[in-house]
Amino acid sequence: MSGLLTLRGVTADRLGELLDAGQRHVELIRSGASAPVTLARRTVTIAFFEPSTRTRLSFEKAAMTLGATVLTLGQESSTVKGESFRDTIQTLTAMGSDALVIRHHLADAAELAARWSGIPVVNAGVGRREHPTQTLIDALTLRQHFGTLHGLRMGMVGDVRNSRVARGHLNALPTLGVELTLIGPSTLLPDANPWGARTSHSLDEELGDLDVVYLFRIQRERGAGTGLPSEPSYHLRYGMSEERLSLLKPTSMIMHAGPMNRGVEIDDAVADGERSLILSQVANGVPMRMAVLEDALGGRS
Amino acid sequence: MIIIEDAQVLRATGVERCSVVIEGDRVVAVGSVDAVNGARVIGAGCAWLGPGLVDLHVHFRDPGQTWKEDLDSGARSAAAGGYTAVVTMPNTDPPIDGGSRAVEAISRGDSIDSVHIEVAGALTKGRAGVEMADFDAMYEAGIRVFTDDGDSVPEAGLLRRIMTYLSALPGAVIAEHPEDRSMTAAGHLHEGAMSDLHGIVGIPGVGEEAIVARDIAVARDTGARLHLQHLSTAAAVELVRHARVTGAAVTAEVTPHHLAIDDGRLEHLDPNLKMYPPLRSPADRSAMIDGLRDGVIDAVATDHAPHTIVEKAVPFEQAPRGVIGLETAAAIVSVALSGDQAVFFERMSISPARIAGLARHGMLVEPGAPANLVIFDPEQRWVPRVFASKSANSPFLGEELVGKVLATIHEGVITHEEGLT
Numbered sequence: 001m002s003g004l005l006t007l008r009g010v011t012a013d014r015l016g017e018l019l020d021a022g023q024r025h026v027e028l029i030r031s032g033a034s035a036p037v038t039l040a041r042r043t044v045t046i047a048f049f050e051p052s053t054r055t056r057l058s059f060e061k062a063a064m065t066l067g068a069t070v071l072t073l074g075q076e077s078s079t080v081k082g083e084s085f086r087d088t089i090q091t092l093t094a095m096g097s098d099a100l101v102i103r104h105h106l107a108d109a110a111e112l113a114a115r116w117s118g119i120p121v122v123n124a125g126v127g128r129r130e131h132p133t134q135t136l137i138d139a140l141t142l143r144q145h146f147g148t149l150h151g152l153r154m155g156m157v158g159d160v161r162n163s164r165v166a167r168g169h170l171n172a173l174p175t176l177g178v179e180l181t182l183i184g185p186s187t188l189l190p191d192a193n194p195w196g197a198r199t200s201h202s203l204d205e206e207l208g209d210l211d212v213v214y215l216f217r218i219q220r221e222r223g224a225g226t227g228l229p230s231e232p233s234y235h236l237r238y239g240m241s242e243e244r245l246s247l248l249k250p251t252s253m254i255m256h257a258g259p260m261n262r263g264v265e266i267d268d269a270v271a272d273g274e275r276s277l278i279l280s281q282v283a284n285g286v287p288m289r290m291a292v293l294e295d296a297l298g299g300r301s
Numbered sequence: 302m303i304i305i306e307d308a309q310v311l312r313a314t315g316v317e318r319c320s321v322v323i324e325g326d327r328v329v330a331v332g333s334v335d336a337v338n339g340a341r342v343i344g345a346g347c348a349w350l351g352p353g354l355v356d357l358h359v360h361f362r363d364p365g366q367t368w369k370e371d372l373d374s375g376a377r378s379a380a381a382g383g384y385t386a387v388v389t390m391p392n393t394d395p396p397i398d399g400g401s402r403a404v405e406a407i408s409r410g411d412s413i414d415s416v417h418i419e420v421a422g423a424l425t426k427g428r429a430g431v432e433m434a435d436f437d438a439m440y441e442a443g444i445r446v447f448t449d450d451g452d453s454v455p456e457a458g459l460l461r462r463i464m465t466y467l468s469a470l471p472g473a474v475i476a477e478h479p480e481d482r483s484m485t486a487a488g489h490l491h492e493g494a495m496s497d498l499h500g501i502v503g504i505p506g507v508g509e510e511a512i513v514a515r516d517i518a519v520a521r522d523t524g525a526r527l528h529l530q531h532l533s534t535a536a537a538v539e540l541v542r543h544a545r546v547t548g549a550a551v552t553a554e555v556t557p558h559h560l561a562i563d564d565g566r567l568e569h570l571d572p573n574l575k576m577y578p579p580l581r582s583p584a585d586r587s588a589m590i591d592g593l594r595d596g597v598i599d600a601v602a603t604d605h606a607p608h609t610i611v612e613k614a615v616p617f618e619q620a621p622r623g624v625i626g627l628e629t630a631a632a633i634v635s636v637a638l639s640g641d642q643a644v645f646f647e648r649m650s651i652s653p654a655r656i657a658g659l660a661r662h663g664m665l666v667e668p669g670a671p672a673n674l675v676i677f678d679p680e681q682r683w684v685p686r687v688f689a690s691k692s693a694n695s696p697f698l699g700e701e702l703v704g705k706v707l708a709t710i711h712e713g714v715i716t717h718e719e720g721l722t
Contacts, residue, residue, distance in 0.1 A: 106616040128500030194494035
């Protein structure tokens with residue numbers, strides 16, 4: 001049973017293969033050629049137990065483009081009627097799904113779905129634990145822009161504690177040679193930092209050394225607000241303002257996985273400016289997820 | 302009459318390899334014994350013989366949640382684990398927080414023959430942490446251990462009034478579950494590397510330490526007898542050590558699982574490894590073992606907390622807290638104590654019986670002692686797969702353990718035996 005549950009412990013070679021496959025889809029799309037229907041007659045069930053726009057839509061488009069039958073389970077699901085997660089997973093499997101794409105607010109949901117279904121499961125973001133396809137998308141975006149990830153210095157700024165995207169990055173980007181620095185108030189950084197990443201509480205001191213500034217949304221819904229005096233106070237010290245852009249090297253770039261809280265962690269002029277890779281990240285979503293689905297279902301083109 | 306031959310017997314003078322004769326509910330002879338017609342003769346094969354184990358902390362879920370456990374199944378589980386007495390926590394549904402409920406619970410407990418059930422009462426009405434429970438009626442009914450286990454008394458002012466009140470009742474013990482909910486309520490596992498990796502909110506050790514420090518201060522101030530339940534952090538052990546030096550009347554317990562495993566086991570978030578307090582760091586675990594060996598921690602208590610397989614077959618963050626422990630405790634503790642028989646019985650029987658005030662339990666094996674005894678082979682290997690408990694939520698399910706209870710004798714009657722001649 002394959003699938004993609006975590007990037008923790010995944011080798012650089014394997015990550016490189018996935019990124020190469022994603023890049024092939026990027027180029028195919030750019031060329032205007034139609035994608036090979038490698039997932040024809042396969043059923044991909046996209047089961048989202050938590051709100052999402054871009055991730056769900058990009059998985060749907062990725063699966064449809066490859067010719068799969070796509071079932072989407074949203075929050076109308078019977079979990080609201082009290083069905084257990086285990087029963088829901090077994091029902092989806094019994095309906096003839098060939099793979100599950102899982103988004104859930106609980107950390108072990110994808111792992112459990114894989115155990116209880118026995119079919120490939122793609123983690124589309126679980127709990128605060130990991131969002132591996134976003135990490136692959138960002139790695140692909142960095143590779144396209146900088147040519148290589150090796151030796152890149154990335155500052156991860158803001159609510160790292162509550163971010164599943166950040167944990168995916170911490171699990172995989174150092175394997176690809178990226179040097180990570182976590183920047184933010186202590187209340188928004190991890191407790192024990194088992195990844196051994198550098199940490200800093202001053203964005204201004206770090207900016208001049210960074211190739212990439214990756215901004216993380218303050219996740220109010222996960223209680224991040226209680227770790228801050230106020231959002232204006234956060235913005236004063238850690239917000240990526242236009243003035244702070246001038247502290248960057250001329251080659252440095254800005255990233256954000258969205259959705260953005262404009263005016264809090266990122267100002268309009270930064271998000272929409274020429275240093276922003278944000279739209280490239282979005283554009284890489286579908287092709288990278290096509291590669292992940294093909295890999296999970298063994299339908300590589 | 303029962304004759305147990307060739308056992309390592311824990312006597313007043315130390316461990317002696319000899320035989321023991323039981324008649325009625327008493328030990329009548331210890332030493333070399335001649336054969337007697339009609340007696341049941343048990344060859345102990347050099348296994349340990351000592352006072353029956355005493356657990357200061359079990360949840361038998363009765364009344365209220367008897368699909369998880371009830372008095373009968375709990376008593377069978379206790380006997381299978383070598384226990385002759387258990388203290389049942391009052392967080393049943395309804396909770397034991399007043400005279401009539403206490404009288405009923407004690408009478409139901411007394412109807413169980415295979416193990417002594419010592420009923421604990423709540424510290425606050427409805428365990429709500431707001432008003433004192435009806436102490437006088439519960440005390441008159443016979444209750445001596447008072448606890449809101451599952452929660453600490455939330456406010457120091459209320460705790461101080463409770464301790465002041467109970468300090469006047471001879472033998473009354475305040476057993477506190479040390480957890481500052483304002484720091485721990487959102488958490489699911491120990492706050493540290495593992496909670497970071499999973500991105501699950503952690504339960505910081507300081508949430509335990511802060512309440513232990515508060516409780517020791519209030520106990521010293523009021524002169525009340527304080528018993529600290531299921532300690533799990535090195536910092537809390539140090540606080541108790543210091544409190545002892547300064548003469549506070551404080552005792553403490555630790556669970557078998559906090560002696561045996563740490564949060565490194567939580568890579569795959571097994572719900573049978575979810576409990577409160579959580580499995581802590583390796584350094585905490587080794588501090589618990591050291592504290593148990595040197596006596597800063599007086600007793601091992603299982604915090605036997607049954608939940609069914611279905612209740613536990615959910616994502617980790619939704620799983621109920623708690624694991625069963627009665628049937629595996631002896632094996633875990635004898636290994637943690639490196640096979641020291643005298644210390645084993647001190648922490649598993651003698652001290653807990655003294656803390657709960659159980660006169661017929663925790664007695665050295667001498668003529669005249671009550672026949673509440675256990676025979677334990679510290680070397681036998683076995684794998685727990687099925688339990689006498691209604692539940693199987695054991696952290697040691699399917700794992701090879703060393704040390705097995707061969708027989709349990711309660712008031713002269715064999716309540717459990719396995720593989721004996």
